[in-house]
Amino acid sequence: MTQLLTDIDDGPADVPASRHELFTEFFISGGFRVDLIRLAATHHRPGVRRAAAGSFGALDESTQNALLADVAEEVRQAAAASVAYDRQIMRPDDLPELRGHTYFMVLQRTLSPELARQVAAGDDMAAIEFVAGNRTTPPDVVEALLVHSDVAVRRAVAKRQDLTEEQLTRLIADPDVAVRTEVSAHPSLTEPQRALVDIDVDSVSSGDFGPASGNVRVSLESRWSDEDVLRWARSVNPLLRRQAAYDSRLPLDVVLDLANDADLGVRTILAFHHPEAPPESLLRCYLEYRGRGRAQLIELPQFPTAGLAHYAEDPDPTLRQLAPRDPDADPLLVERLVIDPEPPVRQAAAAGPRLPIARLVALLGDPELAEVAATNPSLPVSEMRRILTPGSSSGTAGPGRPGS
Template sequence: MREDPLRQELDMILRHYRRGLMNDVEFTGEIVEQVARHRRRIPVAARHPDPLIRAGLVDALILLGSGPAGEVLELVRDDEAPEVRAAVARHHAELARELEPEDLPRNGYIYRADLATRRLSRATIDHLLAAHRDLDLIAPNPHLPPDVVARLFGHPSPEVRRALATRADLSAEQLADLAADPDVAVRTTVSVHPALTEEQRAAIDIDVAHAPWDGHYPHVWDEIHPYTPPPPPLPDLADSIRQATSVNPLLRRLAAHDPRLPVDLVAALAADPDPEVRALLAHYHPQAPPELLLRVYREDTHSRRNRLPTLPNFPAAGGGQGA
């Protein structure tokens, strides 16, 4: 069996490290570069026979961001190598530490991820508040003190209020304030909040052109671009079923990603008035009707439509694709 090219790259990095051609920081940096370019193949590094590679992968998690952390930590959960267990302990200790202003990284992607997810010291928060900078980045941070969250609710920037709308811990009063926000992007973002009832969602004036996300096609792009990160795990099927019947088209778009939806909901979403719901269903559900695949192929102007004729349910003769 042909050896995985990433395994070959990791073996070469390890040889250089053992020969003293790179230090610990450079070793971790090389693993970051390789795994970031091959995110779908994280298990190759996590299951590498040498514990130094596995430990280096765990050390790299801080630089890679929160995306792959859960997957990596699960893969090394029962690792008995002392190097790996020490790396896991270092990772958890780092996450528990509050970042001071001087700790903030210069790398833009990591900087944004740290502000949104890491524990920040009061000095760091006060520094950002005083400078009036990057407040939209800290607004969704789950570790932000309540008084800071309350202060940001009065911020004049809709970007900050829109970021606040993604917080899971919003009170009923805060949700009501955001639902009545003068900025349509803020209202649209909060309209998908899980704490809202369907009646409350229906009363919010939204515009899907200002959606907090558009239609995402991660596994579609996996087939085109080998370095695309894998899609996030599917939610509980009960959540997808509730979203499929929501009055909010953005939630129905989320549901359309789920290939486990029962056939009655597939039929309902195939006739959905929102074209993005129909397109997502066509790409993601194995029982999407042939007539839907053909309709999406005809209507969609994006290059992703070229994948549809390769799907088993696409009409055999194209149903007159050129029509």
């Protein structure tokens, strides 16, 4: 990564983009990469450190101070400009008339009391949500939004880190379960307090527990301390346990506890993100989870294969496709699944190591399954040589072409 930052700073001539654009794209690749910004902030090249100073707010205080006192004037100036930008107070006249990207960017900056009150008194719920979560919103506005009629606004207030004990007490008694659930994960609450809050995690969850990109996960992990993650993993609150389950650094004893968690979200997030998630928990998640990325569970190296032939007769094709993976499956059963009505099942059978060799070789001429069959580890070496030999009469048929 250090060399890549150096290459970007050199500004490759064959790329039609500025250094600023390249650094920006690099820092946000796959998510906002705090870890990359921190790496850039300590790079040996001042040009790279200057680029990091443009994301000043993402850095910890010691790194910010280092950039403000950097030996290179260009870095000091960039850091000072970022501080000035962050401290510039947005007033009503700064809010664009058109409700677009810039409009909402303004609402995420330092707000004047006048602007915060103006937006909070309006009827644009999306804008009010931004004001409700803005750390510079005046206390009187936060207090008013605490009882706003819109649930989404009260949920935004519940996420604030500066809530008083009295405000937390009111929020955990909110009439809407989504608000109570949101505030139940607040860092200022004790575990006994969390245990008393009446929540419903489905009210704040989309049910999507699919895998986060590697970049996003690394970015999240870079913001969390080990102590925070271990505390969340042992929390009575499933939202905090879900957050902990994203961390691939969890020790094995904690992994085993979360793999048997009562919450499907915790178990599924762990299955996707921890390399030591138990095989049986991956199968359980595959059977119970129906959201984004479910099929990727099968491809994880620790996904179990023993006993999967049991699903060959299941009415659900997503379960039948597991059967050919069983190393002890009856070859005739796998052969039968090659003609299953569902394409994913047929493809799984074509890749199955227990598929009879004669049937496997025959599939090399099948327009639909030839490519999958050619990757089957049971394919004889002689057939592989024919496939790889130019002009061979038994090469795999291309998509839409009849076999030879």
